[in-house]
Amino acid sequence: MDGLDRFLTTFFNARIFARYLPDMLAGVWTTIWLAAAVIALGLSLGLLLACLRAYGWRLANFFIICFADMGRALPPLVLILIIYFGLPGLGLRVPGPLVLILVLGTVLAAFAEEIFWAGLTSVPKGQWEAGRATGLGFTQTLVQIALPQAARLALPPLVNRVLAISKMTALGSVIGVSEILSVASTAQSFTGSAAPLTMGAIAYVIVFLPLVVLTRLLERRFAWKV
Amino acid sequence: MQDFIRLFFNLEVMAQTLPLLMQGLWMTAKLCAAVIGLGLVGGLFLALGALSHRRWLRWPAFALIDFLRALPPLVLLIFIYSGLPFAGLAISPFAAVAVAFFLNNSAYYAEIYRAGIQSVPTGQTEAARACGLTTGQTLAHVVLPQAVRNVLPDLLSNTVEVVKLTSLASVVSLAELLYSANMARSLTYNASPLVLAALVYLVLLWPLVRLVSRYQRRLAA
Amino acid sequence: MSRPMLEIVALEKSFGDLKVLRDINLRVATGEMVFVIGPSGSGKSTMLRCCNRLEEPTSGAILIDGKDIVGCSSSALNRMRLEVGMVFQGFHLYPHMNVVANVMLAQIKALKRPKDEARERALAMLDRVGLRHRAETMPTQLSGGQQQRVAIARALALDPKVMLFDEPTSALDPELVGSVLAVMKDLKDSGMTMLVVSHEMGFAREAADRVVFMDGGLVVEEGPPEQIFANPKAERTQAFLSRVRA
Ligand SMILES: Nc1ncnc2c1ncn2[C@@H]1O[C@H](COP(=O)(O)OP(=O)(O)OP(=O)(O)O)[C@@H](O)[C@H]1O
Ligand SMILES: [Mg+2]
Numbered sequence: 001m002d003g004l005d006r007f008l009t010t011f012f013n014a015r016i017f018a019r020y021l022p023d024m025l026a027g028v029w030t031t032i033w034l035a036a037a038v039i040a041l042g043l044s045l046g047l048l049l050a051c052l053r054a055y056g057w058r059l060a061n062f063f064i065i066c067f068a069d070m071g072r073a074l075p076p077l078v079l080i081l082i083i084y085f086g087l088p089g090l091g092l093r094v095p096g097p098l099v100l101i102l103v104l105g106t107v108l109a110a111f112a113e114e115i116f117w118a119g120l121t122s123v124p125k126g127q128w129e130a131g132r133a134t135g136l137g138f139t140q141t142l143v144q145i146a147l148p149q150a151a152r153l154a155l156p157p158l159v160n161r162v163l164a165i166s167k168m169t170a171l172g173s174v175i176g177v178s179e180i181l182s183v184a185s186t187a188q189s190f191t192g193s194a195a196p197l198t199m200g201a202i203a204y205v206i207v208f209l210p211l212v213v214l215t216r217l218l219e220r221r222f223a224w225k226v
Numbered sequence: 227m228q229d230f231i232r233l234f235f236n237l238e239v240m241a242q243t244l245p246l247l248m249q250g251l252w253m254t255a256k257l258c259a260a261v262i263g264l265g266l267v268g269g270l271f272l273a274l275g276a277l278s279h280r281r282w283l284r285w286p287a288f289a290l291i292d293f294l295r296a297l298p299p300l301v302l303l304i305f306i307y308s309g310l311p312f313a314g315l316a317i318s319p320f321a322a323v324a325v326a327f328f329l330n331n332s333a334y335y336a337e338i339y340r341a342g343i344q345s346v347p348t349g350q351t352e353a354a355r356a357c358g359l360t361t362g363q364t365l366a367h368v369v370l371p372q373a374v375r376n377v378l379p380d381l382l383s384n385t386v387e388v389v390k391l392t393s394l395a396s397v398v399s400l401a402e403l404l405y406s407a408n409m410a411r412s413l414t415y416n417a418s419p420l421v422l423a424a425l426v427y428l429v430l431l432w433p434l435v436r437l438v439s440r441y442q443r444r445l446a447a
Numbered sequence: 448m449s450r451p452m453l454e455i456v457a458l459e460k461s462f463g464d465l466k467v468l469r470d471i472n473l474r475v476a477t478g479e480m481v482f483v484i485g486p487s488g489s490g491k492s493t494m495l496r497c498c499n500r501l502e503e504p505t506s507g508a509i510l511i512d513g514k515d516i517v518g519c520s521s522s523a524l525n526r527m528r529l530e531v532g533m534v535f536q537g538f539h540l541y542p543h544m545n546v547v548a549n550v551m552l553a554q555i556k557a558l559k560r561p562k563d564e565a566r567e568r569a570l571a572m573l574d575r576v577g578l579r580h581r582a583e584t585m586p587t588q589l590s591g592g593q594q595q596r597v598a599i600a601r602a603l604a605l606d607p608k609v610m611l612f613d614e615p616t617s618a619l620d621p622e623l624v625g626s627v628l629a630v631m632k633d634l635k636d637s638g639m640t641m642l643v644v645s646h647e648m649g650f651a652r653e654a655a656d657r658v659v660f661m662d663g664g665l666v667v668e669e670g671p672p673e674q675i676f677a678n679p680k681a682e683r684t685q686a687f688l689s690r691v692r693a
Contacts, residue, residue, distance in 0.1 A: 075390035075393035075427055077396070078427060081408055082421060085408075085411060085417060086234060090229055163295070167296075169298075170298035173397075181301055194312035197309045208296040212295050347539075352535070353540075353598075355528070356528060357528070357529075359552070375543065
């Protein structure tokens with residue numbers, strides 16, 4: 001019983017929970033707006049690049065493919081450290097949150113471009129031809145006919161990727177962005193207790209579980225479609 | 227421009243710190259081996275749990291998978307590395323990283339296996355069972371080989387993610403590639419070691435990323 | 448009649464509230480070929496699948512050579528399934544193994560035959576269905592009729608006492624049906640006990656010993672093929688046959 005008691009006060013200390021609740025709520029808010037910014041930047045840039053790629057300009061496509069490959073091959077933390085610690089040497093100090101949004105947004109854009117593109121390539125050729133045959137221009141066919149179909153296919157993998165990359169906002173703790181994990185770590189070193197870490201973990205699960213549930217719902221909806 | 231090259235692409239600094247980085251790369255390799263190996267096995271068991279007819283197996287498996295998918299791997303790592311000592315469980319950085327990422331990746335591999343197993347038509351299982359094979363034999367010889375083949379691109383792409391993920395081990399001072407590079411950066415006041423680390427990751431992972439894209443396109447066709 | 452090789456006694460099967468089989472009784476003597484016909488949804492596949500417990504019967508008994516397969520433990524079940532060969536409408540060959548490996552797998556894993564012996568047996572069975580020369584081919588490169596013959600060889604290699612066929616030719620192009628039926632005829636002539644769900648009436652007339660007409664989860668009528676096809680007694684049989692012929 002004693003052991004359990006100690007375990008509970010170590011990991012679930014109500015007093016510490018109460019004391020750090022306001023800080024934690026601020027951290028949650030930071031995590032949420034950071035994630036929102038990352039998603040907005042990543043999805044719009046990814047979509048734009050995928051559409052651009054559909055025009056089939058050789059040189060542009062070469063750069064788009066390089067961008068997508070590098071974004072998918074490089075660990076985000078490497079990019080974060082290069083920008084955060086490297087640029088000040090050039091007299092350019094980029095604030096932590098901005099570094100995080102730029103890097104994660106770019107990485108998400110790389111993945112999103114590939115996913116949208118895979119969706120676009122799986123739209124049957126007949127659909128394109130039907131669009132062109134009914135007098136639509138290339139851009140009109142792309143936007144009105146191909147994209148809606150591609151988006152349906154892209155949705156489930158896209159949500160999975162959005163979830164994975166939004167979670168990476170926890171990397172902000174490495175460069176002093178006070179999101180959930182940094183609040184928890186700071187509180188942990190102040191209090192000498194593991195309770196703030198538990199609190200942080202709970203906060204993350206509360207914030208991101210809805211996205212996990214969304215992936216499940218999408219999976220069920222699309223289960224009979226493929 | 228010259229400053230830029232001096233600070234980011236300084237060949238001299240790169241050459242100087244290369245041995246340190248190679249040591250780090252070796253640690254990264256060991257970490258990857260541990261996490262990928264454990265994750266592939268753990269993921270399989272989680273997937274089998276999630277596909278079980280028994281509710282008491284299926285629900286906990288799904289709950290665990292979804293919990294692990296909602297929790298950022300870095301949070302899990304910090305919790306295990308800094309939190310467990312409070313419970314009297316001191317743990318080495320390597321073990322902490324291996325356990326944290328094993329848990330995290332088991333959930334991801336489990337989802338991939340599950341999709342793969344579900345993609346094998348039930349007729350295959352029935353034919354094997356009708357021939358007198360046991361459940362285990364049917365799984366091992368008939369279902370899994372087909373399942374794995376069907377989700378090979380996803381398995382591969384998750385494995386790329388594992389390699390990238392191990393860079394987070396630098397946060398708990400495990401001397402893998404990124405930690406070594408960052409260490410070298412603070413010693414030389416120069417970002418070139420970080421750029422060099424990025425190049426190493428790129429050389430290792432670019433071919434795999436290309437392969438994933440190629441594969442996925444072939445499947446779509 | 449001597450002791451039947453396959454005997455279905457008071458078999459019932461429900462899916463939830465849906466009663467698919469109600470009190471089925473059927474005996475198949477050693478070496479006999481029995482044809483089962485009936486409208487879609489009448490429970491033919493379900494009955495067949497109960498015979499090796501791919502479907503769990505709700506109640507009743509199914510005796511294979513005198514042993515009940517319904518009550519037996521799961522380890523005994525795997526052994527008994529070896530005695531019941533099954534051929535599916537959709538072939539279900541393992542696409543990741545070549546033809547001969549398909550025929551060898553259960554011999555090695557379930558019968559514990561040594562590899563060499565299993566291979567020899569597999570080749571002999573492939574020879575029997577006329578496909579020995581395709582032993583190293585992947586299943587997807589075969590025509591439907593060839594795939595179905597490999598599936599038959601796969602079942603035969605386990606030395607079953609009874610063979611069950613669930614519409615073995617209905618997924619085939621018409622010109623490929625004959626080759627499969629020829630193999631079945633050959634099997635019948637060699638003394639195999641066979642229970643066949645199929646609407647190949649011509650073949651039934653020529654090869655079947657008995658025809659059973661099922662409807663609504665019941666055996667409505669049974670008898671020799673000539674009688675069932677020429678002078679069916681039950682009204683439902685008449686209606687079904689006139690629909691099929693039309
Ligand atoms: N797994 C199942 N769950 C629920 N209902 C089922 C299941 N399998 C079969 N049924 C139902 O049982 C009934 C009998 O099906 P069965 O497949 O045995 O018919 P059948 O005589 O073989 O028909 P067909 O000629 O179309 O193959 C049908 O109404 C079917 O919908
Ligand atoms: Mg049927």
